[in-house]
Amino acid sequence: MPTLDDVLVAIADPTRRAILDRLTHGPARVTDIAEPFNMSLAGVSKHLRMLERAGLVRRARRGREHTLTLDARPLRRVVRWTSRYERFWNERLDRLEAFFDQKGQSK
Amino acid sequence: MPTLDDVLVAIADPTRRAILDRLTHGPARVTDIAEPFNMSLAGVSKHLRMLERAGLVRRARRGREHTLTLDARPLRRVVRWTSRYERFWNERLDRLEAFFDQKGQSK
Numbered sequence: 296m297p298t299l300d301d302v303l304v305a306i307a308d309p310t311r312r313a314i315l316d317r318l319t320h321g322p323a324r325v326t327d328i329a330e331p332f333n334m335s336l337a338g339v340s341k342h343l344r345m346l347e348r349a350g351l352v353r354r355a356r357r358g359r360e361h362t363l364t365l366d367a368r369p370l371r372r373v374v375r376w377t378s379r380y381e382r383f384w385n386e387r388l389d390r391l392e393a394f395f396d397q398k399g400q401s402k
Numbered sequence: 403m404p405t406l407d408d409v410l411v412a413i414a415d416p417t418r419r420a421i422l423d424r425l426t427h428g429p430a431r432v433t434d435i436a437e438p439f440n441m442s443l444a445g446v447s448k449h450l451r452m453l454e455r456a457g458l459v460r461r462a463r464r465g466r467e468h469t470l471t472l473d474a475r476p477l478r479r480v481v482r483w484t485s486r487y488e489r490f491w492n493e494r495l496d497r498l499e500a501f502f503d504q505k506g507q508s509k
Contacts, residue, residue: 300414307410312483319490367490376419377481383426383474 297350299376302369305349310334311342315351318365325361404457406483409476412456417441418449422458425472432468 305311314328329339343363346352350369355362412418421435436446450470453459457476462469 300416303410303414306483307407307414309407315487319487365490367487370484370487371491373480374484376413377477377484380422380426380474380477383472384478 297348297369299372301349302351302373305345305351306370306373308342308345311346314339314342314346315365315367318352318363322355322362322364325363328363404455404476406479408456409458409480412452412458413477413480415449415452418453421446421449421453422472422474425459425470429462429469429471432470435470 306315310332313332317323317328317331325336325339325343328343329336332339343352343354347354351366353364353366355364413422417439420439424430424435424438432443432446432450435450436443439446450459450461454461458473460471460473462471
């Protein structure tokens with residue numbers, strides 16, 4: 296079971312986010328994914344392993360052909376975590392500014 | 403200006419997420435933050451620097467006293483990024499399962 300850390304680390308890299316974006320258009324082979332990035336298969340495979348570990352990519356093997364598919368469900372955990380902070384970027388903003396104004400004045 | 407990478411890397415660590423959670427209760431001094439984690443000030447400071455770089459924590463200095471405040475606004479960028487995948491964890495699930503069932507049968 297991937298942890299929230301696995302998911303966040305996986306999406307914290309722009310290449311891995313681009314791979315996920317590519318997979319929103321449908322399943323793809325490793326070679327298809329490697330091509331637009333002008334990256335070695337080894338480099339892409341390393342990124343794919345991190346995405347698989349996070350549960351964001353699933354791999355189907357038929358002989359030598361590996362097909363990758365997006366599984367966006369682990370991202371719901373990220374959304375759930377961020378949602379706790381929603382009230383802070385709304386409500387707290389005024390208080391935050393007030394706090395820093397006060398600090399600034401007292402210097 | 404923090405990048406989305408900065409924000410994601412910052413929140414990908416459980417200690418840093420716990421620090422953010424602590425700051426939802428209000429501004430705190432570095433020593434207040436270090437205490438519950440049973441961590442050295444140097445260790446906490448390293449985490450705080452990553453949170454500051456991501457724009458999630460703001461620091462006010464008055465003499466030797468450093469006060470940290472939560473600024474949750476950069477998390478909106480994370481939400482915006484994940485929202486692109488929302489339709490995939492809803493709509494696509496059936497198609498994903500169908501794809502893997504088919505692959506499984508053809509083996």
